[in-house]
Amino acid sequence: MLILLIITVTTGRLITNLNKGWKFRRSDNNTWYPANVPSTIHMDLFDNKLIDDPYFEDNLMSMYELELEDWEYKLEFTNNEFDYDINELVFEGIDTHADVYLNDIQILKANNQHRTWRVMIQNLQVQNTLRIYFHSAARHDLMKQLQDSPLNLPYNYTYSRKAAYHYGWDWGPRIVTCGIWKDVYLDQYDYGRIVSMHARALKIYEKSVVIEINIETYLINVGTYTIEVQFKGLDEITINNQYPLNIVNTKFLYNVSDIELWWPIGQGQQKLYQLQAYLIKNESYVDYLKITTGFRVAQWIQEKDGDKTQTFKFRINGRDVYLKGANYIPPEMSLPRALKNPSIYERIFQDSIAAGYNGLRFWGGGQFEYDIFYELADKYGIIIWHDLMFACAMYPGTDDFIANVQAELKDNVKRLRIHPSIVLWNGNNEVEIGWKEWGWKKNRVEQEVSMLQQWYNILFLQAIPNVLNEIHPEIYYWPTSPSTSVNNVEELGFGDIHYWGVWASKHQIENYTKFIGRFNSEYGMQAMIDVNNFKKVVPKQYDLNFDSPVFQIHERHIRGIPLIKEYLKNYTNYNSNVHSFLQLTYFSQIIQHLSLQTAITSLRSAKPYNMGTFYWQINDVWPVISWASVDYYGCWKGGHYAAKKYHSDPALTTIQNEDQIQVYLVNDNIVNYTGNVTIELKQYNGFIVKSWEYKFQEISQNASKRLLNYYIQNYNQTYRSLYLQMNFYCNQKNCDYRGVYNFGRPKEWQLQKPDISYTLQGNTITFISKSLAKYVYVFSNSDCINLSDNFFDLSPDVPYMITMKEPKKFSFFSYYDLLITAVNSDLLLLNEGITALILSEND
Numbered sequence: 001m002l003i004l005l006i007i008t009v010t011t012g013r014l015i016t017n018l019n020k021g022w023k024f025r026r027s028d029n030n031t032w033y034p035a036n037v038p039s040t041i042h043m044d045l046f047d048n049k050l051i052d053d054p055y056f057e058d059n060l061m062s063m064y065e066l067e068l069e070d071w072e073y074k075l076e077f078t079n080n081e082f083d084y085d086i087n088e089l090v091f092e093g094i095d096t097h098a099d100v101y102l103n104d105i106q107i108l109k110a111n112n113q114h115r116t117w118r119v120m121i122q123n124l125q126v127q128n129t130l131r132i133y134f135h136s137a138a139r140h141d142l143m144k145q146l147q148d149s150p151l152n153l154p155y156n157y158t159y160s161r162k163a164a165y166h167y168g169w170d171w172g173p174r175i176v177t178c179g180i181w182k183d184v185y186l187d188q189y190d191y192g193r194i195v196s197m198h199a200r201a202l203k204i205y206e207k208s209v210v211i212e213i214n215i216e217t218y219l220i221n222v223g224t225y226t227i228e229v230q231f232k233g234l235d236e237i238t239i240n241n242q243y244p245l246n247i248v249n250t251k252f253l254y255n256v257s258d259i260e261l262w263w264p265i266g267q268g269q270q271k272l273y274q275l276q277a278y279l280i281k282n283e284s285y286v287d288y289l290k291i292t293t294g295f296r297v298a299q300w301i302q303e304k305d306g307d308k309t310q311t312f313k314f315r316i317n318g319r320d321v322y323l324k325g326a327n328y329i330p331p332e333m334s335l336p337r338a339l340k341n342p343s344i345y346e347r348i349f350q351d352s353i354a355a356g357y358n359g360l361r362f363w364g365g366g367q368f369e370y371d372i373f374y375e376l377a378d379k380y381g382i383i384i385w386h387d388l389m390f391a392c393a394m395y396p397g398t399d400d401f402i403a404n405v406q407a408e409l410k411d412n413v414k415r416l417r418i419h420p421s422i423v424l425w426n427g428n429n430e431v432e433i434g435w436k437e438w439g440w441k442k443n444r445v446e447q448e449v450s451m452l453q454q455w456y457n458i459l460f461l462q463a464i465p466n467v468l469n470e471i472h473p474e475i476y477y478w479p480t481s482p483s484t485s486v487n488n489v490e491e492l493g494f495g496d497i498h499y500w501g502v503w504a505s506k507h508q509i510e511n512y513t514k515f516i517g518r519f520n521s522e523y524g525m526q527a528m529i530d531v532n533n534f535k536k537v538v539p540k541q542y543d544l545n546f547d548s549p550v551f552q553i554h555e556r557h558i559r560g561i562p563l564i565k566e567y568l569k570n571y572t573n574y575n576s577n578v579h580s581f582l583q584l585t586y587f588s589q590i591i592q593h594l595s596l597q598t599a600i601t602s603l604r605s606a607k608p609y610n611m612g613t614f615y616w617q618i619n620d621v622w623p624v625i626s627w628a629s630v631d632y633y634g635c636w637k638g639g640h641y642a643a644k645k646y647h648s649d650p651a652l653t654t655i656q657n658e659d660q661i662q663v664y665l666v667n668d669n670i671v672n673y674t675g676n677v678t679i680e681l682k683q684y685n686g687f688i689v690k691s692w693e694y695k696f697q698e699i700s701q702n703a704s705k706r707l708l709n710y711y712i713q714n715y716n717q718t719y720r721s722l723y724l725q726m727n728f729y730c731n732q733k734n735c736d737y738r739g740v741y742n743f744g745r746p747k748e749w750q751l752q753k754p755d756i757s758y759t760l761q762g763n764t765i766t767f768i769s770k771s772l773a774k775y776v777y778v779f780s781n782s783d784c785i786n787l788s789d790n791f792f793d794l795s796p797d798v799p800y801m802i803t804m805k806e807p808k809k810f811s812f813f814s815y816y817d818l819l820i821t822a823v824n825s826d827l828l829l830l831n832e833g834i835t836a837l838i839l840s841e842n843d
Contacts, residue, residue, distance in 0.1 A: 011285040013189040014084070017079055018130070019028070022180070027070035028135065040069050040095065040179035040334040055622050056537050058550050067138040067176035074675070078409035084188040085220055087124050091117040093182025096162040097135040103128055110160035110244045113181070114368055114389055134178040137162055149396065149450055154440045155393040156355045161404055164365040164391050165330060170557040171617075171626040175333050180371075191281045192219035194289040196414040199231075199275055200474050201261075201295040202253075204317055209259045213252040214413075215277050223534075226280035231273050261317050262294030262420040264358045265381030266649070266669035270294065272378060272420075294378060294420035300476040302494075309493030313611035314383070314423065320704055321602070322611055322668040323383060324647050325357035326618035326629065327522060330366040333621055339370050348619055349376045351630050355640055356647025356832060358668070359383035359522055361481075361614040364429040365391035368412045377421035384421045385521070385614070387481070388464065390428035394435060397455025402463045409467045417472045424428045424475050425468055427460040430498065432480040437487070481521055487515055496612070498522035502595060503627075504559075506566055509591075512599040513655055516606045524616035524627035526557070526564060526597035528585040530635040530784040535622045544581040555625040563627075567591045571745045573819055582779075583818055589638030589745060590775050590815070592629070593791050596642040601653035604646070605664040607704040615643070635784035638775075638791045645739075645789070650699050652677070652707075652726040654741035659715035661741075663708035663726060667699040674698045675730040679708055683721050684752050684772055686796055697728075712743075719743040721750045723772060725795060740793040742774070751816045754793065758812075763804045767812075769794035776816040780808055 022035040026043055033048045041166075042063070045051040051066070052059045089102065091110070094117060100108035107119045137160045145152055153159070165760040168174030188194075195216040203210040213229060227250055260271040272294045279286040299315040306759040314321050331348065332338045352360060360377070362369070364387030377384050388409070395401070416422055434440055435456065441449050460479045468477050483495030497517035499508035503525055512523070528534070534544075534554075536773035543550040546561050555561055568574040571594065574587040596615055603613040618640075646653070650667040654817040663679055677694040694707055712718070724741040731819065742749060754773035759766045767776065773794035778787060788803040794814075 007541075011287050012191075013187070013193060013287050014081060016077075016186040016188075017080075018075060018089075018184040018186060021077065022073050022075045024071060024073045024600070027072050032074065035073060037073075037180045037184065038093070038182050038336040038339060038736070040177040040181060041338060042066070042175060042177045042179075043334045043337060044179070047351040054173065055084050057539075057543075058553050060175075060553055063173070063175050067174075068136050071134045072137055073132045073134070073180060075184075077126055077128050077130065079126060079186065081188055082124070085190045086188065087121050089119045089121055089130070090185050091119075091180070091182070091395075092184070092189050092680075093180070095130065095134075095178050096137050096160050097140050098178075099133045099135075101129075101131040101133070104131075112404050112408055113163060114161055114412060115404075116182075116411045118187075132180065135232060136176075137166075137178065138176045151451065153394050153396070153452075154434070154438075158390075158395045159391045161389075161408060163330070163335075163367040163389070164393070165621065166333070168556070169365065171624055171628070172556060172621045173333065173553075177334060179334075181336050182332075188285065190419060191221060191223075192217055192225075192279065193284045193287045193518050194277055194279050197275065197289050197291050198414070198417050199273075199291070199293050199295070200208065200417075201259075201297050202474075204230070204261070204297055208255050208257040209261070210253070210255050211259065211295060213254075213275070215250045215252075217248045217250070217279060219248060223281065225286075228278040229275065230278075250772075259295055259360055259383050259568050262296045262378075263355065263381060264316065264321060264383050264421075266358050267316070267319065267321060267381075268670065270379060291418045292375070292378070293418045296420050298420075298423040298475060300478070306493060308491065310495075311608075311611070312495055313608070316423070320608070320611070320702060321383075322607055323359040323360070323385075323519075323615050324600070324604070324668065325352060325359040325361070325382070326643070327614055327616045328360045328616055329363050329619060330621055331619055335367060335370070339372070342372055345372050345376055347634050348431070348630075349380050349382060351634070351636070351640065352382055352618065353380055355629075355643040356649070357618075357643075358813060359385060359612075359614065360618070361385040361387070361390070363387055363617075363713070364389055364426065368416070371415075374416060374419040374421060378419050382421060383423055385424045385426060386416075386422050387426045387429050390431060390460075392430050392434060394431065394440060394452050395459055397458040402459060405459065405464055406467050408498060409464065410471060413468065413472050417475070423475065425472070425475055426481050427464055427477065427479040429457070429481055429612065431460070433482055433485065433498070437485065444615060469762060471835070472589035484517060486515060486517075492517045494518060496521040500777045502599075503563060506563065508655075509567075509571070509598050511593050512595070513602045513657070516602060517702065518610060519612035520599070520603055520610065521612065521614045522616045524597055525567070525592045525639070526560060526588070526591035526625060526627050527637050528564075528588040528625055529620075529623065529631040529637065529638060530633070531582050531585050532780065532783050533623060533631055533633045533635055534585075536633070545576075554623060556734040557626075560625060564588055564591075570585065571747060573747045579818065586775075586777055586818070590792065592627075593638035593642040593775070594746070596629070596639045597646055600646040601651075604651070604666045604668070605653045605655050605662070605706075607668075607702075615639075621682075633784065634786070636786050636790070641769055641790050641792070648737065649673075650730070650735060651737055652679075652739050654724060654726070654739075656741075656743070659712045661708065661712065661724065662706055663709050663724075664706050665697060665699045665703050665728065666704045667789075668702055670701045671732070671735075672698060672700050673728075673732060673735055674728055675728055675732075675735075677707060678727045678729075680725040681710075682723055682725055682772075684723065684750055685721075686771065689722065715743075720748045738795070738798075739775075740795065746774070746815060748830060749815075751819065754794065754814055754816055756812070756814060763807055764801055765804070766799050766801045767794055768799045769796060769814075771796050776812060776814045778802065778810050780810055782809070785810060 019037045023032040024035045024036045035044045094110045095113040098110040106340045141156040141159045145156040198214045278288045482498040496519040499515045572587045620628040623632045649669045653664045655662045679692040681689040726739045728737040752771040754769040758768045
């Protein structure tokens with residue numbers, strides 16, 4: 001391999017960061033306050049103690065009036081450089097409708113949060129004043145809606161190219177903010193600059209890879225320029241050419257024999273390369289650009305495999321990969337808060353890896369992320385299905401709107417196309433399905449329906465793919481998600497589906513075994529968040545109940561509380577007259593755990609028919625009751641522990657259809673596992689009804705193998721007392737699997753008293769139970785404890801170890817301890833009293 005040192009050179013280009021020194025005020029107020037750019041107006045108001053924490057108690061209610069105000073930001077800065085050919089002010093992110101003035105001369109009218117604004121300026125002085133006047137997005141949207149009346153779009157937030165979730169979602173508050181959310185800087189240079197660089201693998205051969213390098217430059221003078229490209233693994237490439245004026249694209253094509261490919265986690269290494277490009281004029285360095293990238297060929301395979309079916313699967317470097325993970329939403333209402341606390345991003349990826357993910361779906365109602373998100377995805381091998389920023393509404397299709405969107409795409413896709421983790425651009429989230437099935441056509445005349453359909457087609461079927469084909473042609477474009485309706489279970493044989501029958505339509509959790517699409521890209525179940533974390537924003541004891549208005553503010557789904565109650569009633573023994581708030585939280589997280597167990601195991605077992613599962617969702621944007629499997633503060637809910645267990649490789653999965661049970665051995669990574677499998681059909685009292693043994697089993701990479709197909713005799717009379725114990729004894733290291741499948745619902749289980757004991761050594765707790773213990777929950781009375789496992793089962797007389805990151809005082813209980821029954825109209829705990837809930841403490 002040829003090794004070439006990457007060196008940093010001094011160029012004639014000068015970039016001066018202008019983030020510090022800003023002040024802000026309300027437009028009708030003469031008092032200026034310090035701002036901390038990048039920021040939002042709500043961040044700066046909070047930092048100056050002008051508003052209370054929007055997340056605390058019911059403070060959200062006082063935020064709404066702020067969205068109707070205009071705001072102004074001001075910066076005074078000094079410049080001593082006047083010899084450059086070009087002086088440009090660059091705004092990487094302005095949210096959203098803003099007039100920008102330099103020395104009282106307007107230089108920009110911004111109208112898109114997602115764009116980078118680059119303004120050539122002629123009035124630069126030694127002492128300069130930069131002002132940005134922000135207009136209320138909420139008032140802008142309302143005025144546009146009135147102008148377009150009677151052609152009203154379903155939701156007026158689509159009139160602004162701004163993060164849709166700012167307007168409120170069923171997991172997030174309405175905080176319609178504004179501000180300078182990315183860097184501002186002064187860019188000064190001669191001759192020209194390098195705009196972007198992209199390197200991609202075109203073709204992979206057995207011993208070589210064909211690589212194309214594309215360098216885009218902006219040149220202000222005709223002349224002879226030299227471009228040098230350097231990166232580890234190739235000789236230095238030098239190209240001398242006569243270039244015309246303005247933007248130039250230069251392509252290099254090479255067949256390289258010693259390049260290592262980039263793979264997703266579980267499939268290989270995440271090899272990344274540094275590339276540097278130099279623009280040279282008259283033997284002087286004019287500019288240089290450095291990128292870090294990886295080489296892979298990503299494909300989405302759609303091949304007819306039946307009369308009404310077609311595959312929808314991801315292939316990388318010639319290998320089909322089963323994708324498993326969750327949907328990702330913005331981690332903060334004001335995203336700069338996450339930028340200033342980058343451990344948030346690291347935590348999200350660590351939580352993803354720990355739960356066995358190899359992918360995330362980047363949801364389209366937010367904003368394109370900061371570079372750190374994509375850098376971590378590349379580093380850790382997490383595949384990114386990336387929505388474009390359109391969600392759950394119809395959008396304008398006027399010429400000015402289309403041009404604005406196309407400029408937005410060019411800014412962001414050119415920045416992000418260097419990341420090998422991004423493997424799909426999805427046009428929108430639930431726009432097409434909403435248009436077809438959610439009543440948006442109701443009470444519209446035929447002319448309106450026709451125009452809105454035409455706008456949809458222009459935007460998502462013409463304008464967007466045209467830009468992507470030009471600047472990122474190697475990545476597949478999927479116009480909308482979901483592509484397939486779930487109204488008919490017989491028509492799920494192509495594309496991707498969002499299945500919300502469980503939860504929104506109150507379908508039973510068992511329906512997850514029936515709604516198997518080719519790729520299930522959304523489904524989920526809400527759960528309460530850790531009690532200690534919930535008390536950080538709802539601290540008063542009398543607010544810790546469903547009827548409290550403060551509690552209800554932290555549940556954003558309009559039917560969220562009734563739906564949680566419905567599933568609690570149908571599946572658990574929860575009773576509000578007996579059980580505490582901690583126990584309510586526990587019951588709700590059991591429902592989430594059971595939901596994800598049922599869905600994930602059903603989907604993985606159906607491989608290769610189904611080739612992907614992204615549940616909704618991994619993270620939260622604020623402290624809220626939601627579908628997230630990890631709460632806003634980073635505490636794992638029951639669902640995340642379920643994801644970790646049922647994403648694992650290898651795993652034993654159980655599919656039930658009334659009295660028929662099937663057991664599968666599944667594996668999604670590149671290791672071929674071998675070992676022995678034992679399956680026991682047992683009663684809760686320990687009696688073995690039937691057992692099976694499968695010796696010398698091998699499960700190859702990316703495979704699903706059915707082991708057992710069995711019909712249980714007298715099922716309706718016996719299922720409440722039965723469970724299935726499954727074990728895979730792996731010949732390789734750290735790959736044993738132990739699982740329990742229970743028949744029926746938790747409230748029906750005829751559990752025996754488990755009599756759990758434990759020992760503690762360092763950070764390791766070893767539990768043992770005399771009978772099957774379900775959903776053993778280890779917790780702290782002071783803060784959240786993230787453990788190696790929680791909500792786990794204990795098989796009779798089998799020790800089970802879990803670890804804590806650091807020793808903490810803890811308590812635990814199992815599902816048996818919360819069972820209740822009615823005796824003479826009195827509700828009693830079946831254990832020896834409520835004190836059994838605090839079974840142990842470690843000092």
